[in-house]
Every structure is written in C-alpha cells, then in structure tokens.
Amino acid sequence: MAPSDASDTPTAIGNETDSKGRLLTSDGRPxxxxxxxxxxxxxxxxxxxxxxxxxxxxxxxxxPIVQMMWRSVDNPAVVEALPRTLAALEEWDGNDLPGEEVYxxxxxxxxxxEELPRAEQKMGPLAVRLNYEISAARSAxxxxxxxxxxxxxxxxxxxxxxxxxxxxxxxxxxxxxxxxPLTASYYVAAVDREYNxxxxxxxxxxxxxIYVALFGRTFMMSVxxxxxxxxxxxxxxxxxxxxxxxxxxxxxxxxLLPFWTSLLVRxxxxxxLLQGQGVINDMLVALGVIDDENRLTMIYNQxxxxxxxxxxxxxxxxxxxxxVMKTIPPSYTRAAKSLGATPWTAFRRVYFPxxxxxxxxxxxxxxxxxxxxxxxxxxxxxxxxxxxxxxxARHIQSSLNWGLAAALGTMLLVSVLILYWLFNKLVGTDSxxxx
Amino acid sequence: xxxxxYYTTKxxxxxxxxxxxxxxxxxxxxxxxxxxxxxxxxxxxxxTFTREMxxxxxxxxxxRWYQDFLGDDGWMRSIRNSFLIGIAATILSTTLGTLAxxxxxxxxxxxxxxxxxxxxxPMIVPLIISAAGMFFFFSQINIAQTFLGVVIAHAAxxxxxxVITVTATLVGFDQSLTRAAANLGASPTTNFxxxxxxxxLPGVISGALFAFITSFDEIVVxxxxxxxEQRTIPRxxxxxxxxDISPTILAVATILVLISIALLTVVELLRRxxxxxxxxxxx
Numbered sequence: 001m002a003p004s005d006a007s008d009t010p011t012a013i014g015n016e017t018d019s020k021g022r023l024l025t026s027d028g029r030p031x032x033x034x035x036x037x038x039x040x041x042x043x044x045x046x047x048x049x050x051x052x053x054x055x056x057x058x059x060x061x062x063x064p065i066v067q068m069m070w071r072s073v074d075n076p077a078v079v080e081a082l083p084r085t086l087a088a089l090e091e092w093d094g095n096d097l098p099g100e101e102v103y104x105x106x107x108x109x110x111x112x113x114e115e116l117p118r119a120e121q122k123m124g125p126l127a128v129r130l131n132y133e134i135s136a137a138r139s140a141x142x143x144x145x146x147x148x149x150x151x152x153x154x155x156x157x158x159x160x161x162x163x164x165x166x167x168x169x170x171x172x173x174x175x176x177x178x179x180x181p182l183t184a185s186y187y188v189a190a191v192d193r194e195y196n197x198x199x200x201x202x203x204x205x206x207x208x209x210i211y212v213a214l215f216g217r218t219f220m221m222s223v224x225x226x227x228x229x230x231x232x233x234x235x236x237x238x239x240x241x242x243x244x245x246x247x248x249x250x251x252x253x254x255x256l257l258p259f260w261t262s263l264l265v266r267x268x269x270x271x272x273l274l275q276g277q278g279v280i281n282d283m284l285v286a287l288g289v290i291d292d293e294n295r296l297t298m299i300y301n302q303x304x305x306x307x308x309x310x311x312x313x314x315x316x317x318x319x320x321x322x323x324v325m326k327t328i329p330p331s332y333t334r335a336a337k338s339l340g341a342t343p344w345t346a347f348r349r350v351y352f353p354x355x356x357x358x359x360x361x362x363x364x365x366x367x368x369x370x371x372x373x374x375x376x377x378x379x380x381x382x383x384x385x386x387x388x389x390x391x392x393a394r395h396i397q398s399s400l401n402w403g404l405a406a407a408l409g410t411m412l413l414v415s416v417l418i419l420y421w422l423f424n425k426l427v428g429t430d431s432x433x434x435x
Numbered sequence: 436x437x438x439x440x441y442y443t444t445k446x447x448x449x450x451x452x453x454x455x456x457x458x459x460x461x462x463x464x465x466x467x468x469x470x471x472x473x474x475x476x477x478x479x480x481x482x483t484f485t486r487e488m489x490x491x492x493x494x495x496x497x498x499r500w501y502q503d504f505l506g507d508d509g510w511m512r513s514i515r516n517s518f519l520i521g522i523a524a525t526i527l528s529t530t531l532g533t534l535a536x537x538x539x540x541x542x543x544x545x546x547x548x549x550x551x552x553x554x555x556x557p558m559i560v561p562l563i564i565s566a567a568g569m570f571f572f573f574s575q576i577n578i579a580q581t582f583l584g585v586v587i588a589h590a591a592x593x594x595x596x597x598v599i600t601v602t603a604t605l606v607g608f609d610q611s612l613t614r615a616a617a618n619l620g621a622s623p624t625t626n627f628x629x630x631x632x633x634x635x636l637p638g639v640i641s642g643a644l645f646a647f648i649t650s651f652d653e654i655v656v657x658x659x660x661x662x663x664e665q666r667t668i669p670r671x672x673x674x675x676x677x678x679d680i681s682p683t684i685l686a687v688a689t690i691l692v693l694i695s696i697a698l699l700t701v702v703e704l705l706r707r708x709x710x711x712x713x714x715x716x717x718x
Contacts, residue, residue, distance in 0.1 A: 042543040049538030050550060053531040053594060061557055061591045064568035071571070232460050239457040253699070254461040260695040260702075261468055262652045264672040265688040269467035271676065272474060272482045272685070279470065282483045314464060343446075372561020374655050379676055389563040396567055396659070409564045420559050 072406035075183035077129035081122035082109045086179040103155040110148040133174045140165035186407035218387040222370040228310040229366050233317035241325035259315035267376050270308040274298040300382030308376050317362035324358030364423040475685035500686040513671040524589035524650040529643040532597025540605040558595035562655040570659040580662030588656045593646030604638025637709045
C-alpha cells in the first residue's frame with residue numbers, strides 16, 4: 001500500500017461522530033466514505049496493473065481469433081458485386097432461367113464494376129467466392145466480365161453466348177442463396193453436406209466426404225494417444241512417487257528433458273528411428289527378425305504419428321499424475337492390506353480412486369493438445385496420419401478457401417473450449433504446473 | 436534397497452517386473468533424443484549407424500555436419516533470428532505478465548476468474564487457430580512478415596506461462612513486508628524494486644525461461660506470420676525435414692538438446708531454491 005493512501009485510512013477511530021451519529025475520520029470525513037474511496041482506489045490500482053497485458057492479449061490475440069471466426073459466416077462478395085442483379089432476382093420464381101431484366105441487371109453490375117479503380121473491383125472476389133460453390137463459376141465470371149463492354153441487348157442471349165454457365169439455373173440459385181451478408185455454406189461444406197438443385201442441404205457425394213471422417217479420425221487418434229500416455233505414464237508416475245525425493249528428482253530428468261527439448265528435435269528423432277533405412281529397421285534386419293526386403297513402414301502414416309505424439313505428450317500426463325500421487329499417503333494401501341485386501345484389491349479400491357484427479361488433469365490436457373496438433377502429423381503423418389489442423393492449414397496456405405478454413409477452425413476451437421471447460425469443472429486450472 | 440522380509444515370491448517377481456517396465460518407459464522417453472547425439476557425428480549422409488561407427492572406427496565419425504551447419508548462412512541467420520525474437524518476446528511477455536500477476540494477486544481485483552481466463556487463453560487455443568487468426572490480422576495491419584509481428588505473436592503465446600508462474604510465487608507472498616516498507620516511507624516504486632521484486636524473482640525468472648523456450652521452440656505461428664527474413668531455427672529445421680533431409684538436422688538437434696539441458700538445469704536449481712526458501716523441501 002502506498003503511503004499516499006495513508007490520508008484515506010482512518011488513523012484513530014472512535015471518538016468523533018457527526019450530527020447523524022456517523023463515525024468520522026480524524027480529518028472530519030465520514031468513515032464509510034473514506035473506506036469506500038480507499039477500496040475503489042485499490043481496485044483501480046489492481047486493474048491498472050492488469051490492463052496492459054489484458055489490452056495486449058485482447059488486441060493481438062483475442063481479436064484476431066474472433067475476426068477469423070467471423071470469416072466463417074462473413075459473405076460480402078455477392079452482395080457487394082451484384083446489387084442490381086440481386087434486386088432483379090427477387091422477382092424470379094427460382095425454377096427456369098431468369099428473364100431478360102435479370103441479365104440486364106447483371107450486365108449493369110459488371111459494367112459499373114469495370115469503371116471502378118482496379119483495387120476496388122468486386123468481380124475478382126465474386127469469381128473466387130462463387131467458385132467454392134460451383135467449379136465453373138470463376139471462368140464464367142472472369143471471361144464474361146472481360147468482354148462486358150462489347151455486349152449489346154438483348155442481354156440474355158449475349159450472356160448465354162458468353163459462357164455456358166449462364167444457361168444453368170443452378171448458378172442463379174447460388175447467386176440468390178449467397179446474396180446475403182451472412183452465409184452458412186462454409187459450415188455446410190465443413191460437415192460434408194451440400195445444397196442440391198432445390199436448395200436443400202443434402203449429403204455430399206461419397207468421394208467428397210472428407211471432413212466428418214477427418215474430425216472422427218482426429219478424435220480417435222487423440223483418444224488412442226491419450227490412452228497410450230496414460231498406460232505409459234501411470235507406472236512411471238507411480239514409481240517416481242514411491243522413491244525418496246533425491247532419487248525421484250534425478251529420474252524426473254528423464255521426463256523433463258523431453259519436455260524441454262524442441263518439438264522439431266523430437267519429431268526428427270522419430271523420423272531417424274522409424275524410417276525405412278532407420279535405426280529400428282536396421283536393428284531388426286541385423287537381428288534377423290525381418291529380412292531386408294520387408295522393412296516395416298512405421299513412419300509417414302498413422303502409426304508413426306501416434307508413436308511420435310505419445311512420446312511428445314507423455315510428460316504432460318506424467319507431471320500432473322506425479323503431483324497427485326505424491327500427496328497420497330502410503331499408509332492407506334497398507335491399512336487396506338492389513339485389513340485383508342489382496343494387493344490388487346487394495347490398488348483398485350483404495351489407491352487408484354485417489355489418483356483420479358491426476359488422471360483427469362493429465363488426460364484432458366493431453367487430449368486437448370493432441371486434438372489441435374499440427375507439426376508432428378504434418379511431418380510424419382503421411383496421408384492417413386493427417387489431422388484436422390493440417391486441413392485447416394492447407395485451406396489457408398494453398399487452396400485459399402479461407403471461409404472453409406475458418407469454419408473448420410471454429411469447430412475445432414469450440415470443441416477444445418468445451419473440453420477445457422470440463423477440465424476446469426473436474427480439476428481446476430490450479431493443477432497446471434510446469435517443471 | 437532390500438525388500439521387506441514378508442514379501443512372497445510373487446511379490447518379489449512383481450516388484451522387479453514393475454521396475455523393468457518402468458525403466459523400459461524411461462528408455463522410451465530418453466533414447467530417441469539421446470540417439471541423435473552419436474548419429475550427428477556420422478561420416479556418411481545416413482540416419483543410421485554405419486559399420487564403422489559400430490566398430491568404433493574413428494573414420495566412421497566426423498564433424499562434417501557441424502561444419503555444414505556453421506558454414507551455412509541460412510542456419511546462422513536462423514540462430515540470430517531465434518535469439519533476437521526469443522529475447523525480445525521474453526522481455527515483452529515477462530514485463531506485461533509480471534505486472535498482470537501482481538494485479539491478479541491483489542484481493543481487490545474484480546472479475547478475477549474472467550480476466551485470468553482471457554490471459555491464459557493463448558495456452559489453450561490450438562496453435563493452428565492462433566496462427567491463422569494472427570496471419571489474417573497481421574496482414575491487415577501490415578506487420579506480417581516483420582520481426583515486430585513475430586515478436587508480438589510470440590510474446591502473446593508466452594505470457595500465460597509468466598502469469599501462472601509469477602501468480603504461483605505470489606501465493607506465499609507476505610504482504611506485511613510491503614506494508615512495513617510503505618510504513619517506513621518507501622514509495623511504491625522503491626517498494627516494488629527493493630521488496631517485492633527480490634522475493635518473486637525466482638518465479639519471474641522461471642516464467643521468463645518458459646516464455647523464452649516457448650518462442651525459441653515455436654514453429655506454427657512462424658510458418659504463418661514470418662517471412663524469409665524472419666526464419667528461426669525450428670523453421671529452418673522444418674524445411675530441412677521436408678525438403679532435403681540431411682544429417683545437418685542431427686547436428687542442430689544435438690546443439691538444441693544441449694541448450695535444453697542447460698535451461699532445464701537452471702529451472703531445476705531455481706525450483707529447489709524456491710522450495711528451500713519456502714521451507715517445503717524436506718532435504
């Protein structure tokens with residue numbers, strides 16, 4: 001507390017009251033008000049200390065993520081590029097090709113766009129946007145827009161000549177559907193659905209069903225990895241907790257060294273060990289377990305990803321388990337045994353239930369980390385070891401379908417946040433400790 | 436260690452079997468990391484032990500991959516970048532994080548749970564999502580592919596560790612010490628630097644180390660936000676693994692393992708000192 005606060009704090013209490021009988025401080029102000037002021041000031045000091053970091057995180061971390069999530073529903077391209085066409089389409093019955101007035105409006109929109117400065121032209125983004133919905137849209141729009149100033153009435157015929165897509169009612173249904181500032185179509189695509197000719201949401205054809213299966217696989221791999229870290233982490237955490245402090249600290253290095261070693265180093269270590277000409281295959285060949293032609297494929301597939309990620313995430317399971325097990329008094333198990341329990345019963349009924357908070361903490365931690373993992377699956381995953389993060393990265397970096405990337409990312413983020421909320425309910429963040 | 440006299444044969448077998456299992460798991464944890472150290476001295480461009488290496492023939496060993504590494508401009512630049520970005524991000528996140536932790540540990544702090552949740556969110560949100568969000572936003576405000584952008588991103592990712600470690604140190608902090616100092620006439624600044632800071636320093640340092648290692652080891656955000664000029668060591672390794680896989684990576688990996696051993700030692704010493712000061716350690 002700063003000395004300047006001293007004037008607000010009552011120094012002598014008791015002998016002075018005002019006309020209404022309220023206690024006064026030595027300088028004559030009501031005690032209650034003085035205390036409130038002091039409290040308010042302390043609250044402001046506390047807030048002031050937190051404010052810089054809070055602002056920093058909100059601006060450079062939270063806002064970018066909210067903005068990215070917004071991309072998954074944001075749909076400005078059609079509304080901005082085709083205002084006249086959309087107005088004209090309101091009259092359309094939605095079955096056959098629209099009438100001349102719609103084509104005329106499209107002509108006017110394209111012509112108006114032509115006159116804008118290049119940086120403000122809307123046809124490019126429109127072509128990209130509609131191409132997500134129907135694959136011929138980009139060429140239809142780019143090619144028609146290029147020659148739009150040579151077009152003459154009747155416009156319907158001119159457009160039908162310019163590109164075959166304008167002869168297809170589907171494109172008009174898409175323009176009408178996507179002619180709103182918000183869209184659900186990225187989410188529709190992200191759950192392997194699509195719009196049919198009648199505009200209903202249906203299952204996508206089987207060769208284009210990717211994401212639900214990928215989410216399922218990501219989920220299954222995370223479950224397997226979590227279980228593996230538990231199966232390997234439980235014995236060593238238990239062993240460490242039974243050792244005297246100095247010995248435990250020494251062996252703890254085996255857990256902490258991987259934890260502190262670069263992720264890329266650990267991933268390349270597994271490439272070195274598991275690849276076709278790698279150490280493990282060479283050893284197995286030398287020992288005669290397998291022959292040279294039948295070297296095992298242990299990397300660039302799901303197996304490699306699971307092995308490498310189990311190794312990478314094992315410390316996250318061992319550390320919370322160990323910190324819980326250390327607090328369990330060994331006398332409980334001894335008491336159970338002296339009362340006639342077999343070692344197995346004593347373990348199952350007395351010891352194991354007490355480790356549950358540690359298992360929950362480690363399990364949720366490992367699961368949350370693995371469900372959003374990117375680097376290891378990208379490097380050693382090959383085709384069938386890919387996870388949802390890899391697909392998000394692909395849509396951002398190479399296919400440039402940012403809306404779909406945002407939709408997939410939002411779904412991933414929401415699942416992680418739900419898990420984290422459960423984690424907090426189960427164990428609380430206090431059990432997160434490092435080193 | 437001798438076994439208790441009442442152990443039956445079955446107990447004894449189980450006792451030793453359990454130890455064997457545990458040491459196998461410790462082996463699984465350590466071996467992949469340690470095996471790279473001898474392999475990095477391989478004279479041949481292979482990722483496996485050659486006959487010469489196994490027979491300990493000196494000709495099987497060489498320093499060529501270290502030479503390769505030290506003579507390569509890309510790698511040297513990446514080392515400079517990694518330290519530059521790491522140190523700048525650490526200073527930023529440690530300053531902001533320590534201040535915030537001081538505020539959060541005050542009893543008067545309003546909406547503590549909510550604010551804490553926001554502040555540690557960079558630790559919970561999957562990196563790919565943080566990276567994607569920053570990629571879009573940083574491009575808009577023109578700090579993508581700049582050092583400033585990478586430093587800001589890494590500082591944001593490192594702050595939760597500082598906030599958590601410093602808050603944990605402050606739990607056992609005796610507030611009457613600062614009150615006594617204030618009573619004796621110390622200004623809030625003097626009070627902070629003379630009283631609070633020395634006491635929470637171990638927490639601040641280990642938080643700073645976590646923030647540094649976070650930045651030093653970070654790759655996902657670098658992939659999205661950094662340009663060629665800002666390539667860090669993990670980014671160079673990423674290309675090394677994906678494009679031309681050569682044992683130079685093993686030489687780099689060995690150096691990084693040595694760095695992590697050094698960092699681990701520092702953190703462990705700090706932790707022991709902290710425990711001793713707080714009287715927690717039975718030693």
